[in-house]
Amino acid sequence: MTKLFTVNGKSYKAKEFNFNFLCDLEKKDLSLEDIEKRPMSLIRAYLAFSADMSEEKAGEEIEAHLINGGKFNDVVDIMSEQMQDSGFFRSLNKGEEKEDIATSTKSAKTKKQ
Numbered sequence: 001m002t003k004l005f006t007v008n009g010k011s012y013k014a015k016e017f018n019f020n021f022l023c024d025l026e027k028k029d030l031s032l033e034d035i036e037k038r039p040m041s042l043i044r045a046y047l048a049f050s051a052d053m054s055e056e057k058a059g060e061e062i063e064a065h066l067i068n069g070g071k072f073n074d075v076v077d078i079m080s081e082q083m084q085d086s087g088f089f090r091s092l093n094k095g096e097e098k099e100d101i102a103t104s105t106k107s108a109k110t111k112k113q
Contacts, residue, residue, distance in 0.1 A: 005078040007047060008065040014078045015050045017086040024049070043072060046079045 003014040025045060035042050048058035083089050
């Protein structure tokens, strides 16, 4: 199902978070671990990705959106949905959960010995 979001009065098709997008983020020194530390950069990069525009243009659109009464959540909410719906992102989370369980099990065994 196609999801749309609006920034500065213009509608854009929300793109799914995929491996290539995450690689593009890493090229910009924005890794998964940094997302919470640099949310503005992520919002701008996501709009640029979804709208097929430069990051500079995306920044200008977001700034105009905010000046005209829009909110960051207009992008953040759809971005979060796309992360949750992404098959690639879900598979990453499953892998992390398995690693966490394995680490917890190993720690518990070590403590017993």
